[in-house]
Amino acid sequence: MKANIKDFDPKELETFIFELGEKPYRAKQIGAWIFAKSVDDFSLMTDLSLSFRDKLRESAEIRSTLNLLSEQKSVDGTKKYLFELYDGNKIESVLIPDKNRNTLCISSQVGCAMGCTFCLTARVGKIRNLSCAEIVDQYLEVNKINNGSVTNIVYMGMGEPLDNLENTVRSLNIFTNSEYIGLSPRRITVSTSGLVHKIKELSERVSVNLSVSLNAPSDAIRNEIMPVNKRFPVSTLLKECKRFPILRRKFLTFEYVIIKDLNDSTANANELAGLLKGVKCKINLIPFNEAAPITYKTPPVERVLEFQKILVSYGLNVKIRRSRGSDILGACGQLAATYPLDDKKN
Ligand code: SAH
Ligand code: SF4
Secondary structure, three states, rough: OOOOOOOOOOOHHHHHHHHOOOOOOOOHHHHHHHHOOOOOOOOHOOOOOOHHHHHHHHEEEEEOOOOOEEEEEEEOOOOEEEEEEEOOOOOEEEEEOOOOOEOOOOOOEOOOOOOOOOOOHHHHHHEEEEOOHHHHHHHHHHHHHHHOOOOOOEEOOOHHHHHHHHHHHHHHHEEEEEOOOOHHHHHEEEEEEEHHHHHHHHHHHOOOOEEEEEOOOHHHHHHHHHHHHHHOOHHHHHHHHOOEEEEEEEEEEEEEEOOOOOOOOOHHHHHHHHHHHHOOOOEEEOOOOOOOOOOOOOOOOOHHHHHHHHHHHOOOOEOOOHHHHHHOOOOOOOOOOOOOOOOOOO
């Protein structure tokens, strides 16, 4: 198969163009045609010589990697897109409209290897990493369908983005390049379950907001629900988080999926507050989204409010994340893209 131009980030495209015997700055023109002007045919790139266009056609393609299988709309306006990939695998992306933003939640892998006990994607297991083009195409397709209205991107769909760091970084370079898509890094958030050794690398290679799925106030609880914690315990994770360079006027985010009788007690809230004391961060409390075959339960609303109140009393910035799109299994942790689920776990 010929190379797909969308698999190169801006620097790599310059190298590719140089190797074809052309000036590297031509890469910017090609990138602008594809990403800013949505042109997917080299012959229409009129500011390139005819012979160069021929050469490009011989050595590369501008391939669309996604085939839209379905679009489901939630009563709350959230839309879930199911895409088929070239090899028959499937992924989902979710568009979440809000007052003044339209946030696209994209997948980074088919399934996920991390095995979190509360997450449906974990039940799929990791099938494979997404290519850079497959990550970027989720934005291009959904943005097109929605008349260019996507304003923010979060890497919170299927998969662990830091377990696919190369293509995550490539896609971030495409999203933020001013000649390409030109999204501000401030509008993009990468979420991780805590692959500590990759957090530093991410921060060294790109500027982006970081969200960490903490989900527990102690190693005892986190070990039980997130196997990654056995490799990188809470103290190691927090030490690395504190080093992460935060964008101006932005915060590190900690996600905390709050699960009935597991991590929702007053003691848990106090413990969490102690852990995050002095860390410049926001906490997103996500009431657990129930989804069979997982048997955990959502705590009653009063419990979630009480948990929030305790954290706030310590001066922490805490939001309760409204569940969006849960009626179409489009909420956090509900993405399984029609894969059969392993119901032997948990
Ligand atoms: N793998 C990355 C990004 C995708 S998961 C990560 O874990 O951060 C996105 C978020 O959904 C995470 O914060 C995760 O903790 C949360 N989540 C997973 N399952 C959930 C569920 N059943 N209910 C609510 N949130 C869930
Ligand atoms: Fe993977 Fe994130 Fe789900 Fe954990 S919560 S299994 S890391 S997608």
